[in-house]
Amino acid sequence: xxVRFLAIVAVLASQSCWAGVTEIKxxxxxxxxxxxxxxxxxxxxxxxxxxxxxxLPAADISAILTLASRALHSPNPEVRSYGLLFFMAVALRLDxxxxxxPYVDELGAIANGPSGGQQSPRLGxxxxxxxxxxxxxxxxxxxxxxxxxxxxxxxxxxLSAAASLLEAFPKDPPIIGRVLGITSDRSxxxxxxxxxxxxxxxxxxxxxALKFIGSALDSPNPTVRFAAAEAVGKLDRxxxxxxxxxxxRIASDRDESEDLRRMASAAxxx
Numbered sequence: 517x518x519v520r521f522l523a524i525v526a527v528l529a530s531q532s533c534w535a536g537v538t539e540i541k542x543x544x545x546x547x548x549x550x551x552x553x554x555x556x557x558x559x560x561x562x563x564x565x566x567x568x569x570x571x572l573p574a575a576d577i578s579a580i581l582t583l584a585s586r587a588l589h590s591p592n593p594e595v596r597s598y599g600l601l602f603f604m605a606v607a608l609r610l611d612x613x614x615x616x617x618p619y620v621d622e623l624g625a626i627a628n629g630p631s632g633g634q635q636s637p638r639l640g641x642x643x644x645x646x647x648x649x650x651x652x653x654x655x656x657x658x659x660x661x662x663x664x665x666x667x668x669x670x671x672x673x674x675l676s677a678a679a680s681l682l683e684a685f686p687k688d689p690p691i692i693g694r695v696l697g698i699t700s701d702r703s704x705x706x707x708x709x710x711x712x713x714x715x716x717x718x719x720x721x722x723x724x725a726l727k728f729i730g731s732a733l734d735s736p737n738p739t740v741r742f743a744a745a746e747a748v749g750k751l752d753r754x755x756x757x758x759x760x761x762x763x764x765r766i767a768s769d770r771d772e773s774e775d776l777r778r779m780a781s782a783a784x785x786x
Contacts, residue, residue, distance in 0.1 A: 541583060543555060543563045565605065582618065584602040585619055587602075603623065604643060607643065622654040624656070642676040646680025664677040678707070678714070681695055686720065708735070708740050712729055720751070733762040734762065738772070741772075749779070756783060756784075762783075769779040
């Protein structure tokens with residue numbers, strides 16, 4: 517699911533077609549008026565993408581969001597997906613916090629809804645709630661925390677909530693502790709790998725986060741060890757020094773893969 521989700525975001529960012537507020541509103545009006553047959557995905561992505569959504573004035577985006585909000589409640593699942601995808605495109609804007617704020621509870625209800633397997637809209641809703649700019653909205657935090665800790669959340673949904681919380685609160689020990697505690701309890705390699713990488717990207721200096729990375733370097737799972745070595749390489753030089761012994765052991769261990777040894781060596785000398 518996470519691969520499909522990231523692919524959708526990439527499509528939104530890559531389309532070069534142009535459409536204005538009139539064309540986007542017409543698309544949603546047509547979609548909302550449709551019964552069993554929704555407009556084609558190609559038509560949606562030609563109309564709604566980074567190149568068409570980012571330049572529009574905030575007032576135009578707000579007008580379209582009222583239609584996208586209605587689409588979220590359509591009986592047609594394809595139309596519902598178009599509404600969610602428009603919110604995702606809006607989340608990429610630098611002013612998205614103010615634009616999305618009136619819809620936080622609506623999106624939160626989707627994030628708290630049934631998982632639904634591969635077609636679940638929960639991951640998209642979590643992406644929106646955790647990706648607004650210039651900051652994650654305070655109203656969104658309870659929804660992110662609930663999905664972080666919910667037993668019904670898939671590893672991808674848990675990771676989405678975890679990464680958003682870590683990015684929003686990079687120096688908040690209680691939040692970091694909750695994320696790391698849940699990650700440890702789940703014992704899912706994909707979740708652990710994603711959290712470790714996020715800690716590296718944010719150049720964490722929090723003691724509990726650094727301890728978590730150190731534990732990941734000693735994980736029996738080579739994918740987790742690779743992510744940990746990669747994360748250490750992104751930390752500041754003075755912070756990386758505490759991992760020198762572990763990195764040196766990995767770099768010189770012939771039982772490790774060549775890629776992992778190379779990654780550990782690079783983290784040592786960067």
